[in-house]
Amino acid sequence: MVPASAAVSHQSSLQVALRRLSAIKLDIGRSPSSSLALSTKAGTMSTSSKNPQRAPWRDILDSQLKQTAAYDFTVATVGYDAQQRPVPRLRTCGCRGFFPELELNPKGQEAMDQQVEGGGNPPVFESDMLSFTTDPRMEKLSQLESSGHAVEAVFWLKDLMTQWRIKGTAYVIGDPSGEDSQIEKSSRTEISKALRVKGGADSDVAKWTWQNAVTKYFANHSPVARGFFRNPPPGQPKSSTTSQSDLKLGQKVLDLYDPVARANFRVVVIRPEQVECLDLTDQENAKRWNWTLVDGDDGSQWDEIELWP
Ligand SMILES: Cc1cc2nc3c(=O)[nH]c(=O)nc-3n(C[C@H](O)[C@H](O)[C@H](O)COP(=O)(O)O)c2cc1C
Numbered sequence: 001m002v003p004a005s006a007a008v009s010h011q012s013s014l015q016v017a018l019r020r021l022s023a024i025k026l027d028i029g030r031s032p033s034s035s036l037a038l039s040t041k042a043g044t045m046s047t048s049s050k051n052p053q054r055a056p057w058r059d060i061l062d063s064q065l066k067q068t069a070a071y072d073f074t075v076a077t078v079g080y081d082a083q084q085r086p087v088p089r090l091r092t093c094g095c096r097g098f099f100p101e102l103e104l105n106p107k108g109q110e111a112m113d114q115q116v117e118g119g120g121n122p123p124v125f126e127s128d129m130l131s132f133t134t135d136p137r138m139e140k141l142s143q144l145e146s147s148g149h150a151v152e153a154v155f156w157l158k159d160l161m162t163q164w165r166i167k168g169t170a171y172v173i174g175d176p177s178g179e180d181s182q183i184e185k186s187s188r189t190e191i192s193k194a195l196r197v198k199g200g201a202d203s204d205v206a207k208w209t210w211q212n213a214v215t216k217y218f219a220n221h222s223p224v225a226r227g228f229f230r231n232p233p234p235g236q237p238k239s240s241t242t243s244q245s246d247l248k249l250g251q252k253v254l255d256l257y258d259p260v261a262r263a264n265f266r267v268v269v270i271r272p273e274q275v276e277c278l279d280l281t282d283q284e285n286a287k288r289w290n291w292t293l294v295d296g297d298d299g300s301q302w303d304e305i306e307l308w309p
Contacts, residue, residue: 051196055128056302057275057291062098064160071095073155075132077140077170078147089143095155096220099131099191099269100213108219115256116219121212122204125195130166130270133217136175137233137264144170144268145183151270161280168273174214174266176259191269215256217267226253229261278309 065071072092079089096102101123104112113119130153134140144151151170156163171187179185188210197205218226230251232241246260253261272293279287286309291302 052128052194053299053301054196055272055275055291055293056304057277057289058098058128060277061164061275064157064162064164065095065097065155068157068159071155071157073130073132073153075140076152076154077143078150079139079143080146086147089139091140093132093134093153095153096131096133096217096267099127099129099267100195100216101126102131102216102220104216104220107222108216111219111254111256112216116212116215118207120216120219121208122201124198124201124204124208126198127191127195128272129191129194130272131217132268133221134172134266134268135229135231135234135264136172136266138235141172141266141268144172153270163276163278163280165276165278166270166272167275168271170268170270172266172268173210174217174262176262178211187269190271194271214265214267218262218265219256223252223254224250226258226261226265227251229253229264230258276307280309 071094073095074090075093076088076090079087081087100121109119149169149171152165152167154163154165169190171190173184173187173191175181175184177184179188221228227250230247230253231249232238232244232247274293275291277287277289288307288309290305290307292305293300294303
């Protein structure tokens with residue numbers, strides 16, 4: 001928990017940071033081109049792409065999240081009712097930070113070291129995309145598929161008196177059949193477009209795999225939480241579901257490649273297109289900023305605008 005005084009001092013530094021970031025944003029938009037070669041289970045996929053611009057809001061949100069004990073966010077998708085009218089659907093999810101730079105807990109790292117060659121991926125990529133994990137048997141994934149991947153996520157960081165809204169498109173990875181699945185294949189393609197190669201890491205790009213990226217998220221769950229992915233089908237009536245020996249509550253999963261749990265495990269990656277920050281620290285002088293990703297001649301750029309709150 002951040003004491004109120006620290007929150008206030010952070011807020012004034014937020015305002016300074018926003019001004020500074022605004023001033024330098026034209027420079028950081030001109031990152032060098034990089035060749036991304038993302039290895040997949042099926043082989044190596046190479047794309048020649050520009051390193052996308054680092055979003056001006058990213059480090060501010062990142063620093064605020066790091067000051068928050070646990071950061072759940074509300075994730076909204078669009079569903080359709082029986083008359084095919086669009087309906088908003090919202091739920092709480094545990095935000096897992098910026099893809100793919102999940103900070104593993106010590107037990108998760110131990111599991112990766114023991115079960116995954118080389119302990120997992122080299123730290124090659126970073127991005128401005130937020131991530132969470134889920135079960136494809138839940139409704140949100142079919143809602144993403146039927147709504148053009150539309151998503152909005154919101155954080156209310158009460159200790160910092162700040163709300164963040166992140167609107168964009170969400171892509172799902174982790175299908176065990178890899179790129180034999182069209183959804184997995186197109187998700188990887190879309191996510192790749194917004195990955196940045198970290199400085200000096202180009203030589204390690206070919207060692208990075210999508211499977212290891214997803215396994216790291218699975219490893220970051222406790223054995224009991226991994227067991228959720230061996231639960232009976234979420235959201236289905238108990239009365240109409242026949243029991244299966246491998247799907248029951250309260251299981252512990254130690255094997256990072258447990259086939260039943262991994263079949264029900266996915267990582268959702270949100271590619272932001274519009275971000276809004278509402279700072280209510282000073283109630284008499286609330287602040288609101290909006291950043292919108294716009295396509296320019298030399299790639300996408302973030303436009304920043306200060307709004308009336
Ligand atoms: C504190 C908290 C954290 C949660 N974290 C997640 C999560 O990370 N991923 C997830 O799919 N559901 C999570 N849930 C459950 C969801 O809120 C929701 O019940 C579930 O995802 C089914 O939603 P859907 O059928 O609309 O997809 C969490 C719930 C709570 C209360």
